[in-house]
Amino acid sequence: MRAEPSxxxxxxxxxxxxxxxxxxPSLRGKPxxxxxxxxxxVVATASYEARPYGCGSAMAMGEARRRCPxxxxxxxxxxxxxxxxxxxxxxxxxxxxxxxxxxxxxxxVDLAVGHDGPRTVDTAAVSAxxxxxxxxxxxxxxxxxxxxxxxxxxxxxxxxxxCKPDGLLVVxxxxxxxxxDPLPVSRLWSVGPxxxxxxxxxxxxxxxxxxxxxxxxxxxxxxxxxxxxxxRLALGEDDRAxxxxxxxxxxxxxxxxxxxxxxxxxxxxxxxxxxxxxARRLAASGLSARTVTVxxxxxxxETHTRSRTLAAGTDDPAVLRRVAGQLFAGVDVTEGLRxxxxxxxxxxxxxxxxxxxxxxxxAAAVPAAPVADAPAMPRRxxxxxxxxxxxxxxxxxxxxxxxxxxxxxxLELPGDTRPGRVVTVPLADPALHPxxxxxxxxxxxxxxxxxxxxxxxA
Numbered sequence: 001m002r003a004e005p006s007x008x009x010x011x012x013x014x015x016x017x018x019x020x021x022x023x024x025p026s027l028r029g030k031p032x033x034x035x036x037x038x039x040x041x042v043v044a045t046a047s048y049e050a051r052p053y054g055c056g057s058a059m060a061m062g063e064a065r066r067r068c069p070x071x072x073x074x075x076x077x078x079x080x081x082x083x084x085x086x087x088x089x090x091x092x093x094x095x096x097x098x099x100x101x102x103x104x105x106x107x108x109v110d111l112a113v114g115h116d117g118p119r120t121v122d123t124a125a126v127s128a129x130x131x132x133x134x135x136x137x138x139x140x141x142x143x144x145x146x147x148x149x150x151x152x153x154x155x156x157x158x159x160x161x162x163c164k165p166d167g168l169l170v171v172x173x174x175x176x177x178x179x180x181d182p183l184p185v186s187r188l189w190s191v192g193p194x195x196x197x198x199x200x201x202x203x204x205x206x207x208x209x210x211x212x213x214x215x216x217x218x219x220x221x222x223x224x225x226x227x228x229x230x231x232r233l234a235l236g237e238d239d240r241a242x243x244x245x246x247x248x249x250x251x252x253x254x255x256x257x258x259x260x261x262x263x264x265x266x267x268x269x270x271x272x273x274x275x276x277x278x279a280r281r282l283a284a285s286g287l288s289a290r291t292v293t294v295x296x297x298x299x300x301x302e303t304h305t306r307s308r309t310l311a312a313g314t315d316d317p318a319v320l321r322r323v324a325g326q327l328f329a330g331v332d333v334t335e336g337l338r339x340x341x342x343x344x345x346x347x348x349x350x351x352x353x354x355x356x357x358x359x360x361x362x363a364a365a366v367p368a369a370p371v372a373d374a375p376a377m378p379r380r381x382x383x384x385x386x387x388x389x390x391x392x393x394x395x396x397x398x399x400x401x402x403x404x405x406x407x408x409x410x411l412e413l414p415g416d417t418r419p420g421r422v423v424t425v426p427l428a429d430p431a432l433h434p435x436x437x438x439x440x441x442x443x444x445x446x447x448x449x450x451x452x453x454x455x456x457x458a
Contacts, residue, residue: 001237002151005126005170006112009156010092010133013144013165015105017047019080020386022142023438024398025412026419031055031071033064037385040256040338044076048165074386074398078281080437081105084141087446091136095129098242108153110242123172130168140442151176152238158187176236181208188233195222195230210234251289253277254341260299262336268325274342275324279317282344288313289344292320294327297339306330309346320344383407383427383434392431394423396438402427414438 012018016034021027031050035043041061053068065071085104092099098110111121111129121129130147137145144166148159155171158179163169171179180187185207186196198221204210210218211234219227232238253274261267271294282289293307306327314320324342331337383389383399389409390396397411397420405427412420425432439447 001173001239002112003173004112004121005123005149005151005155005172006110006121007151007153007156007242008095008109008111008126008130008147008149009153009160010088010107010109011146011160011164012088012105012137013146014045014047015143016045016076016081017050018143019084020074020077021047022440023080023414024410025414025416026410027072027074031068033061033068033071033073034076034386035061035073036256037061037073037075038256039258042256046071072400075384077386077388077437080439082281083437083439083443083447084143086450087140087443088137088145090446090450091133091140095133098244100242100244108156108242111149113242123170127168127170130170134166134168140440140446142440150179152236153240153242154189154233154238155179155236157189158183161187177208177211180234180236181206181211183207185210185230188230190226190229190233195226198222207234250293250343250345251278251281251287251347252293252295252341252343253281254295254339254343256297256339257337260336260338261340262333264333267333267337267340268328270340271324271328271342272321274340275321276317278342278344279315279320282315282347287347288315289320290314290346291344292323292327293343293345294324294331295339295341295343296328296331296337298332299336299338301338303339304331313346383432388435388437390433390435391425391429392433394425394431396435407432414440 017032020032020034029049031053032047033043033050033055034045035041039062043055043057043059043061043064045057046055046064050064050068050071055064055068055071061073065073081104089099089101089107092107092109096109096111096113097115098113100108102108111126112118126149130149134145134147137143146160146164146167148156148161148163148169148171150156150159150171151173155176159169159171183206185191185199185204188207191199199210202213202217202221204213210230215228215231218231221227222230255270255274290313291307291309293305295303295305297303308323308327310323383402385399385401387399389399391409394409395411396413397409400408400410400422402408406424407427408422408424410420410422
């Protein structure tokens with residue numbers, strides 16, 4: 001255990017929804033759901049205004065809409081989220097050379113390690129650093145962040161969760177048990193649903209009750225590794241280091257179909273499209289991947305994944321398509337698929353040609369497009385809800401909805417103080433075009449600084 005609360009955990013509040021509300025004045029202060037907009041869509045993030053209605057992440061979008069009919073629904077804009085995330089991680093990097101990103105909106109920072117070497121930080125110093133950090137993030141991004149700090153990753157993460165939204169909680173050394181004792185055991189990072197049920201049979205519901213169970217009994221019911229880990233976590237002991245070299249989790253994309261699909265040729269073409277999107281995100285992040293995973297959900301909701309790890313990292317779309325196609329070749333589609341997805345992991349910051357893949361026989365290649373007589377499937381909207389657009393005559397805005405050959409636009413920009421006006425134009429209007437997100441000036445300045453630094457290193 002550390003002698004000072006030098007592990008900091010930052011979590012941007014309702015990140016996707018917060019970015020949408022920052023950039024779209026008409027959405028501010030209103031219930032908002034970000035996620036898949038189709039019949040089988042899933043909520044990625046619900047704004048805090050939507051949460052009192054029972055809406056939350058991973059919920060079926062249809063259910064969330066039933067619970068909160070007046071909520072606005074938009075598709076995710078990952079480019080906007082990525083830009084904001086890079087600016088936030090840049091600010092975290094000013095505090096320490098050890099920053100461990102967990103996702104676009106979440107990271108650990110080791111405050112005991114400065115850029116010039118080890119440093120000592122007491123509770124007051126950590127509180128001051130965290131306060132300044134939250135103010136700086138609000139200034140740069142227009143978003144709020146919840147920050148927790150403690151003597152371990154476990155304590156810091158739980159502290160940030162408890163003070164959400166827009167809060168700060170620094171747990172002084174020696175106060176770990178006071179924080180943890182009243183919490184349900186499911187708040188500990190190693191306790192999943194199965195472990196929680198097992199502990200429930202022992203009458204254990206809180207961390208305080210868990211700590212009263214002899215370690216040997218925990219090992220007997222949960223196994224040596226899990227039982228021993230839980231015994232330590234109940235004491236607030238967590239020796240995991242902040243790892244700046246930690247590989248990113250994954251980059252992926254998936255599509256849930258309006259109806260089950262049995263046509264393999266159509267599915268292969270869909271897989272190609274998903275791989276293309278993943279490859280573009282890899283390139284934009286300056287990363288390569290070693291592991292490719294294909295995910296399918298069958299007609300009966302059974303979900304399966306197939307993975308392959310390459311000898312070297314790659315960001316080549318052709319290689320990724322070929323590997324994904326080979327993995328998909330073994331999937332049974334005779335009863336239909338509800339969902340198809342692809343992801344890459346083992347992310348690294350360099351690449352080299354994957355020669356072993358290039359030597360695979362040509363027969364393993366995947367067709368680039370469906371054949372002419374492939375069954376027609378409902379097309380995705382050309383302008384999904386939430387998409388950034390520009391109209392040659394009307395100006396910039398975003399899509400509120402589309403249908404019946406028309407697109408409804410909200411003409412407003414991030415810096416506007418009032419909601420913009422609403423107009424409807426034909427879907428086929430040649431003056432209407434997709435657009436890149438407008439980047440807030442302070443975020444744009446940081447991105448330019450980062451780009452200049454990368455160019456200098458090259």
